[in-house]
Every structure is written in structure tokens, then in C-alpha cells.
Amino acid sequence: MTTNTAAFYMYPPGEHEGSTSLSKNAPSLIPESAPAILYGDGTPDGDRAPFTSVNKGSLYMQMDATDDNVHVWTKVDEGGADADWKEIGLSVARSKTFNIDNGSGTTDDDIILVPDRAIMIVDAKRVYTEATDTSGAASATTAIGTAVAGQQIVASVACSVSKAVGSADDLTIVSGAVSADGMVAVRHTGIASTEAGQYFVQITFF
Amino acid sequence: MPEPKNDISRFHNKHKGETCLLVGNGPNLLKTPPEEFDYLSIGSNTIFWYDGCALRNHGGWRPTYYVAVDSCIMRDYWDDLCRYDDIPKFVPTPNLDKWSRPNFYRFYHRPGPLWPRCGRTLWPSNLLDETGITFSNVMHVQMQLAHFMGFTTMLIIGMEHGKHGRAHFWGWHDPMPDETPPEWLEGYKILREGMGATMLNLSIDTCVPESIIPRDDWKKWTRDAKKTREPL
Numbered sequence: 001m002t003t004n005t006a007a008f009y010m011y012p013p014g015e016h017e018g019s020t021s022l023s024k025n026a027p028s029l030i031p032e033s034a035p036a037i038l039y040g041d042g043t044p045d046g047d048r049a050p051f052t053s054v055n056k057g058s059l060y061m062q063m064d065a066t067d068d069n070v071h072v073w074t075k076v077d078e079g080g081a082d083a084d085w086k087e088i089g090l091s092v093a094r095s096k097t098f099n100i101d102n103g104s105g106t107t108d109d110d111i112i113l114v115p116d117r118a119i120m121i122v123d124a125k126r127v128y129t130e131a132t133d134t135s136g137a138a139s140a141t142t143a144i145g146t147a148v149a150g151q152q153i154v155a156s157v158a159c160s161v162s163k164a165v166g167s168a169d170d171l172t173i174v175s176g177a178v179s180a181d182g183m184v185a186v187r188h189t190g191i192a193s194t195e196a197g198q199y200f201v202q203i204t205f206f
Numbered sequence: 207m208p209e210p211k212n213d214i215s216r217f218h219n220k221h222k223g224e225t226c227l228l229v230g231n232g233p234n235l236l237k238t239p240p241e242e243f244d245y246l247s248i249g250s251n252t253i254f255w256y257d258g259c260a261l262r263n264h265g266g267w268r269p270t271y272y273v274a275v276d277s278c279i280m281r282d283y284w285d286d287l288c289r290y291d292d293i294p295k296f297v298p299t300p301n302l303d304k305w306s307r308p309n310f311y312r313f314y315h316r317p318g319p320l321w322p323r324c325g326r327t328l329w330p331s332n333l334l335d336e337t338g339i340t341f342s343n344v345m346h347v348q349m350q351l352a353h354f355m356g357f358t359t360m361l362i363i364g365m366e367h368g369k370h371g372r373a374h375f376w377g378w379h380d381p382m383p384d385e386t387p388p389e390w391l392e393g394y395k396i397l398r399e400g401m402g403a404t405m406l407n408l409s410i411d412t413c414v415p416e417s418i419i420p421r422d423d424w425k426k427w428t429r430d431a432k433k434t435r436e437p438l
Contacts, residue, residue, distance in 0.1 A: 167318055
């Protein structure tokens, strides 16, 4: 997603892009400017007005975000950086911990969640809790589906070698959509014994 | 970061400006015998089998320092490594925390990108005791350890990376990949360029391109050649 190049005030009205003062629109006797509501295309550009000039708690409506993805951001810091702005409404869940060397070709399944309402998974990672060696681990695989052994969310992808504890593999999302009462199921397929490495799968969704 | 069980900082710049020998375990190691060199050396993995290799008389050669990063070494070769109790050994934490023998020094295996493009995160001089390091194979660690110790010329032998990646100077090691992973070569290049050290691959029949690591004639660096170059 590209970074925003032109954002406009929805509230307070009457301001314009690049303005550094909101005082004329703030009600009298209020000690500082009210949070603003901005809108535009692209992700927030945290070191450029109006993103720099609005107070924390301000909102930004991103109009060109990917279909079914988060479209609302809020300002949480005054650092003058993109990281000052966070997407609203994201949640994180994780699987159990899988042991890579559970046996050659042996499968191990876990259900991360069964949501009451439809959700959209926007990010999936494999987070290592035990380091892998410089060879061998790549024979184990992980897949995520909307059914046990499915690959609808993430197609089967090999584990990585030389991973440190706390490092992660970003997994490519095939389709993040999970219907109400559907499931998010992880399938690990292992390798023969005596190979180091353990991990869990972490998903971010809203 | 876990508390190191032995302080690795004592090795920082211990060999500033010196030349070292980085010893791999490829089958071509036998073509450039490490005992022919007169430099401090960093060996790795199953190098402890070299002094017992029956193919030639090695005069009991052993490396000055030793590095291992894989749990299979800890698991499968414990008894062999006991012969190296007097040699400083460098292993990652927390990977191999269960491995405990005399003279173990631990560096932090840092999570995150394998090769951060920002040199600032890769090359602080204290990287081995605070920031930690990433690596894709054990030679990457040998190189970074040599840099940490202050060596400015690194001579490499036993680096083959041929068609049969499992081949070692003593035989075959099954867990190894048959083909050289591209990140191994990429790592060599990034490390060489990032460290600014003179790095020469003296290995005979090596498959590592010269664009990755420049090559040189190993005989120019042997003990005898060194005497000629630096007369007493």
C-alpha cells in the first residue's frame, strides 16, 4: 500500500491540507485543539502535515485500503513518524507450539479459533520458540486452512533453517476470509526425529 | 538476551590487525593441509576428526578456536569434542545452552532478518556480546568471530560447496543440503564487503565464485612462504 500524499480534514471542517493550526475551529475555553478526523488515500505519512499537526486520538479514514481490510487508523504517539498511526480493530491469536521433529511425514493439527462472526486474516507468521539448525528443518511444512488439513489461508510452506528463538517467517496469505463459525486450522507436517526447532503460528485479524 | 555463561568480550580485538585461517570441513581441506600454515585458526563442526584422519600425517593439528551452531553437533559428537576441552569454543545462545563443557563462550543468536541491509545493525564491534548475530551457516559465524577478534586478513581453506554438499573431508554428513543454498554465498559476500577485511579463499577446487570471495594460491601463504616473506 502506498503512503498518503494528500489528506483532508473531515473534522474540524474548514481546515486544509498543510495547516498547522486548528485553533480557529476549536470551541472557546477548550485548552487545546480537539482531535481531528482525516481522510485520504494511502497509509498515514506520519512526518508530514496534517498527520504531524493533529493531536493524539485523531482518526484517519483510508479510502483505498484493500477490500475487507481495516480502513481506520488512530494517532497514538507524537514521534513524527509513520509508526505514530495504528490500524484500529486488529486482533492476534496463536496456535499451540509445534515440534518440527515429530516424525517424518507425521501430521499435527491445531485449531486456532472458530469465530462467531466472519473475520479477515491480514497477517500470518511462524514464530520460532526453539532455534533451527543450519540444515534439515526445511523438510517440515506448515499450512493454514478453513478446514483441518486445508490450505485455503496459507498454502503449505517449508520451515526455515538457521532461525533464532523469537524470529519469524512471514507466511503468504492466499485468502484471509473466514466465515462465521468457520475455523482456522493449522497443519504441521514433521520430519524425522533429532532435528531442532519448535514454533507456533500467529495470525492477525479483524 | 540470556546472560552469557562465559564472558566473550575478552576476545574483542584480541588479534587486532592479525591474519587468521578460517577452516571449513569440505573434502578439499585435505588438499590444503591446515598444518602447512602458521596462523591462528578458527575451525568448526567436525574439524576435531582432522587430527585423527588416517589419510595423512597431520602432526596432531588442532584449531586455535572452535565454533559450532547446530544441535546435531552437540547431540552426536559430544565425546569427540571432549578432546577440545582446552580450546575456546563459541556456540550460540539459547540454541545450545544445554551443551556445557570447559571453555565454552556463548554469543546471542539474534532473531530478525538474516541479513539486515543496514550495516549499523550488523557491525558494531561488540556485536557478539550484546547485539548478537544472525547466520545461515557456521562459516558465517567464523567470519564474524574473526572480525570481532580484530583479524583483518582472513584466509579460508576447506570451503568447497560443490555438487555434493554432504561431502566432508572425512566422509558424508547426511543432514547437509546437497546443493549450496544461495543465502550461504550471499552471506559471504555481504560479510566480506561489510567487514572491510581482506578475505581470500585459498581452497583448491572450490565452487565459490571469485566474485563472492577472491581467491589466491594457498602456497603463497604457507609456513614456508611466510618465512621467506618475513625473514627473521
